[in-house]
Amino acid sequence: MKSINIKKLYAIHSWVGIITGILLFVVAFTGAVAVFARPELKIWASPEIRTPAQVDPIQVERLVHEYAAMVPDNHFDAITIAMPGMRSATALEIRYEYHGHDHENGGPDSVIQYQFDPHSYELLGEKQGDFETLFDDYQYDMADFIANFHADLHLGRPVGLLITGLLGLTLLASLVTGVIIHRKILRQLFTFRPFKGFSLLMNDGHKVMGVWGMLFHGLIGFTGAFLGLALVILVPAAAYVSYQGDMEALIEDFTSTPDPVIAHIEQPTQIAKPLQHALSYHPDSKLRTARILGYGDANAVIYSNLIGGPQMHTLILEHQGASGEFVQAFGNYSKIEGVSGIVLDIMFPAHFGNFGGVLVKAIWTLLGLSTALLPLSGLMLWLERGLNASQPKYSLQTYQRFNRLVIGACGGVVLATAQLFPLQLVLSFTNLNLANNQLVFGSFFASWLLCIMWALVRFDAAHTVKWMTRLTAGLLLIVMPLDVLLTGSHLLNVLSTGHYVSVAVDWVLFAIGGLLWWLSLRWKPNSAAFLSTAETSQLALSAQLTSGRVVEEKQS
Template identity: 50%
Template sequence: MKSIDIKKLYFIHSWVGLITGILLFVIAFTGALSVFGRPEIKIWANPEIRGEINIDKNAIERLVAEQAAVLPAAYREEILIFLPGARSFPNLTLFFENHEAQQAVLLTFDNDTLELIAKKEGDTQTVFSGNKTDIADFIVDFHADLHLGRPVGLLLTGLLGLTLMASIVTGFIIHRQKLKQLFTFRFKKTFDITLADSHKLFGVWGMIFNGVIAFSGAFLGLATVLLIPAAAFVSFNGDQEKLIETFTTTPEPVLAEIFMPTKIAPALEHIYAYDSDMTPEVVTIYGYNDENAVIYISAVGSEAVARQIFQYQGGSGAFTEAFGQFGKVGGFSTAVLDLMFPLHFGNFGGAFVKLIWAILGLSTALLPLSGMMLWIERGQKSASPTYPKSTYARFNRLVIGTCGGVVLACSLLFPTQLILNSLSFTANTAFNFGIVFFSVWLFSIVFAFISKRIKTAATYICFAIAGVLTVTPFLNIILTGDNLISMLFNKQWAAGITDVALLSFGVLTFMMTRKLSKASKNANNKADTKADSNVDNNALINSDIQDQKA
């Protein structure tokens, strides 16, 4: 490729990174956290589901029958049973919907006694609004749409996925010595050389992963906003409902209008015995107590990459078939659709795959960060910079404040969760998380700009992150009574490992920050000593010149 073309691509690569770099870091970092959002962080955030939950299957069947009996027949057309767990609700929850009147009833029960805890009635949006939001919900939703909602938030994150793909392609082309760059990391050289090597390592080693994340993220962000309307326009004359109906693998049956009790317990017994590594989440019943009733149970885990749906006959509870979320539609495209969500979040293959996904996700976050820092460092050191030195200094403060601030804000959500739980605070929890998150983030940005030295601001932010992460496990002991030994003894693996991870990252962040702070001070002292030495030498030279003149 011609040198002039390389320069054009380098220009595009640089400006795409500078314009979107901060948001890409925010999305990638929260994405790395979201890998463990459900179930690990979700379980940690809800003490009631930290241990194993066993609810008698026959008791669930009786409970559904009791509640259905006191509701009008129209509410039996569709019944949802949310089994308590990390991906649904902390407590057993029943949902009855009247399609014709567009009304619904949401009932929440205690997992141990099955006593009614809460009841909500109204349209579907009303009954699901105002539900308790925990740290896992907040972080995962922030990663998905930056809490800007639909369509703006999804459109923005989808476009960021496309810009990441553009950066990957242009970066791959402009860096020619790819094999050499795979094994080059000169950490003992100057800071700008270390940054350049880091940026290339993150880009080359993580190229395939970053490409998968960028493509799947762009697809998930743009699917409901642009892709579904476009597909409906092309193939279904703009009828989106017809498109969704075509791709629906859990169709409602044609009711026989003949009474036959729906057997829920046998279906639940089957799916729990089918695979011990699979977690059932939601039971959907169409045509309750009708001869043609159908039961669908969605489950995740085991060796299946995509979410699996199990179908049962309502009258007998007999197993019919199992398939992926889009598996029954057929074709290559549906297989790709089934893979999109698992590939983006790494929720397949168990904890080891999740750990790899989280580490690679952090490297994706460091990719734009190292690129922005490299641009700043080169601009500040250049003898003839493109922009005034003050421009690079301000952008440096913005990068430190926003990127360091979002990490600190996410860290503070963990103790916030424990405090809200201890206060039995369930109303407007999303608002409270938002106040803490965005106020801390804003404070970090302001602090970075008003600090006399940006390195000092960065050090304080890192020490604050370390302190919050280190204190959180001890706060968990005080407020919940769950310590590491008791959690592991009671097989509360997710909560115990989360505490260990928080403590480990806190200590590691403290040690690294302290080491880098000392190194920075030593470098400054050497620079000051060298400057003083130069001043003394100049003074001696001037003195000798004066003596010679005399």
């Protein structure tokens, strides 16, 4: 390839990284944490479900029938049973839904929801309202916050999904241009010099992570772009072209759980038998929700939603409501013939690593951190070259300010995420929860903003990085003793309490905190990007003088 084309691709690669590098780090880092958001961090954050609950299908059936007698007859369009800890539910939830098709008698859509203790099956609370109001009223914890922040940066639809989707495309563009411009990159696959200085560490690390993780980065970029842009652009476009703008018709044609044809023949719906079959379908599968359509009718159908197991994608089990007999198992997009349906089914689990158990999640988290470090190391290399250049494109102050912004924004989001763990313990076990957990939202964004301001004000970048690392380490190190103090949940009594997940989370956070503290003690950067303003000025002046002497020698 001609050198002029290489220069153009290098310019594209650089500018894509400069413009989107910080946001790419933020989304990729929170995505690496969000891999364990559900159910592991959800269980850790919720005292109600730390002890594993063995849901009794007979008790669930009793509750569904008992409370069905208390709701209006028009609220049987669907009955949803949500298992505790699998998504946002911290208790066993039963929802009776009216979908608003009879506006004269029933008004707009509405839901009546009951929450039950997953161990004693006692009623914990009741909510009623339309779908939007009901779900806006959820008490979000840090697990929900991280998962939703990764998805749309808490900007909602369509803005948030559009941004994260476009970031997936920019990640793909960076990968393609990066491989092309580094023509000798294959020769450097095994070149990694972590102890030869910060500059070589960043340079070698950027190339090694880019090449060895290329398939994973490409997978995350593609699936992230699809998941972000599908609901915002792709689905509306398909509905406009083929369904005259009717999105509901499009979704109905492609979903694998159609509404049954109501026979208008009353017959009790069997719930315990389908639930028992779903719970024991596969040892590694977990029942997330069960949805009853046509409750009390002879043609009632029950769809159970399972995650995990031998298949990579979510599995849906169909049972007859009248007899409880198993009918078939299929994916979300089984109606789409050929490879397309399979690809759509595995899109979400491939992005989040929700298949194959904890080991796959751990691998996805480590690779996700490398995806986050890829744009960060690229930004540091760009700053390093700019500060060391004899004739830099921008002023020294410009490089310094941008360097501080990178440190504050990227280091700040790590620290802001770390402080959510001790905060969540205080919120969960001292009854300080506010509506929509305002403290979770406020503390995250406030601490992130303070870190950015701290980095922009300080003149010593290395000192800022060191103390941000130590603060992050300290926040993670106090999680385990704080958990023991507030809950009594620790390794010695884990067999009696059954708090296996929460204790494991505590130890992992403690190990990460210890590693970060050790790294902060060994932090001795020799990179121009971490020197003080006076030192960088002296370095730039030295580079200019050296360049001038070289030119004079050549001329003579």
